[in-house]
Amino acid sequence: MDQIPALPVFFAIIFGFLISACTPQPQVTERNVSRIIETLSSDQMKGRHAFGNGIEKAADFISTEYQDIGLSTLPGNNNFRQEFSIYSLKPSQASVSINNRELGDQHYFGLTNAETVNWTADNSTIHYISAKDDYRDKFSEYSSDDESSVIIVDEEHEKLFHKYRTYFSRSNRTFELGSKPNDIFVFFDGRVNNYDITLQNTVKSQQLANVIGKIEGxxxxxxxxxxxxxxxxxxxxxVDEDSIANGAxxxxxxxSAVIELARYFQKMPTPERTLYFVAFTGEEVGGYGSKYFSRQMNPDEIVAMFNIxxxxxxxxxxANSAWITGFEKSTFGEILQNSVSDSNFVFYPDPYPNQNLFYxxxxxxxxxLGVPAHTISTTPIDVDQDYHRVSDEFSTLDIPHVTNTIRAIAKAARVIISAEKTPTRISNGDENLTSND
Ligand SMILES: [Zn+2]
Structure with a gap:
């Protein structure tokens, strides 16, 4: 073989070596972090209320970031939005008659997610909460069973009845109309011989969207x-003429962490596991975004959830620390802790267990649903003056700290993404975890 062609090969090898030695690891930059937070918390976004008129701009902004990064959409989607409807129901009209006597609206409240309900002897059962019964126990028994019931509450329980009535007469939200059994609680003394009850709700449908991008592993x-x-x-x-809660x-x-983690991992070689980057909507109004999302997934396929x-x-x-809620409920926190043990960053258990942050x-x-799903946070919420106030502004944040925390999460997540480590599942024996709507 001729000597001359060997020279380019030699240079190619040297050059390749130099390139790989000099290629930096992808970096999470303060510039991007600050740009994202400043945009999302600008007055233009109007505080991003799930049902407000600034949330769309926020969803568009996140989608554009995902697009620029080069994330994939979910199967069957041609954009990053996971759209869904939610219905708001507000009691409007009612007619409640017991033993042929019409009752005023102070005397009843209904639990229903149907537009109109009519209780008759044919389609409902009657129960009594008598003077000697425990009101709370009976309430949860009858409201959680599978039948539609009329529940007659003895006047002895006046105080609690009215407390519950005030609470349940407000509007409520549901994913599906008419999917639940209907119960009505009626404040009435004595036996019931006959009844004729109709309740109506005003129904409004609202569109919400999570924003989801994917890196297929x-x-x-x-x-x-x-x-x-x-x-x-x-x-x-x-407060001082500012009414926009910016939520910086x-x-x-x-x-900003979710987007920057996406940018970081997109620049890395194809991961072993598949990565989802999810911006949830409706957390502040009842967690509807995560509830809808979880219904579309097989929870057994979700190995870990880093909620930030x-x-x-x-x-x-x-600085250089972040805490993890529900630390003791799986090995997630321990895995993160060990993965950054060669750095000066520490992950530690949530220092505010009384705040119930895990839930x-x-x-x-x-x-x-059993997923090792934990929240990572750093703000001292017991003393923070800006939480849920108009003063939660971009200018109050420590951008180097945010950037540093995102870098630590990226580093800590690598062993889970590469499938070297798998956190244990959360057991559903946890009492606080069993109720879900
Ligand atoms: Zn929050």
């Missing part, structure tokens, strides 16, 4: 989720 049925809610509380009563920390900071909330300010323990964010819905 070698294993399609093993999914790692990175999530944060992008909605906030919207426009509130003004809660939770534009978390969304309020990482805009360092905890009282200082207060979007991770809870999937945790109830």
């Amino acid at each position: 070698k294993r399609k049925n093993e999914i790692v989720l990175f999530s944060a809610h992008y909605d906030h509380i919207g426009v509130v009563s003004p 920390n809660d939770n534009a900071s978390g969304v 909330e309020m990482i805009g300010k360092p905890d009282v323990d200082g 207060r964010s979007d991770n809870a819905t999937l945790a109830r």
Whole structure:
């Protein structure tokens, strides 16, 4: 073989070596983090209330970021939105007559997600909560069974009855109309010989959307989720003429993490496991985004969920640390802790167990289904002056801290993404986890 062609080969080898030695690891930059948070928390987005008029802009912005990064959409979707409807029901008209006597609206409340309900002896059962019964026990027994009932409440329970009536007479929301058995509680003394009851709700349908991008891994049925809610509380009563709750920390900071993690992992070689980047809607109004999402997934395929909330300010323990809710419920926290043990960053258990944070964010819905789903956060919520206030502004955040935290999450997540480590499942024996609507 001729000597001359060997020279380019030699250079190619040297050059290739130099390139690979000099190619930097993908970087999470302060510039991107600050751009994302500043945009999402600008007054233009009107506080991103799930049912408000700024949320669309936020969803568009996140979609454009996913597009630029090069994420894939979910199967069957041609964009990053996971759209769904939610119905709001508000009691409007009613006619309630017992023993041929018409009752005033102070005397009843219904539990129903149907537009119109009519209770007759043919389609409902009658129960009594007598003076000696425990009202709360009986209420939960009759309201959770599978039959439609008329429940007659003895006047002895007047106080509790009215408390519950006030609560349940407000509007409520549901994914499906008429999917539940209908119960009506009636405040009435004595036996019931006959009844004729009709309730009507005014129904309004509203569109919501999660924003989801994907990096397909070698294993399609093993999914790692990175999530944060992008909605906030919207426009509130003004303080010093500012009425927009911008939600920079809660939770534009978390969304910046989801987007930057997507950018980071997209630049890495194809991961072993499949990665979902999910911006949830409706967290602040009842967790509807994560509830809808969880219904579309097979929870057994979700290996871990990194839910990120309020990482805009360092905890009282200082920078270079983040805490994990429900730390003891799976090995997720321990895996993260060990993965960054060669750095100066620490993950540690949630220091506010009394705040029940594990159950207060979007991770809870999937945790109830057994997924090791935890929230990572850093803000000292017991002393933070800006939480759910108009002062939760971009200017109050510590961008180097946010960036540093995202880098730590990226580093910690690598062993789970590569399938070297798999956190244990959350057991559904946990009492606080069993109720779900
Ligand atoms: Zn939040």
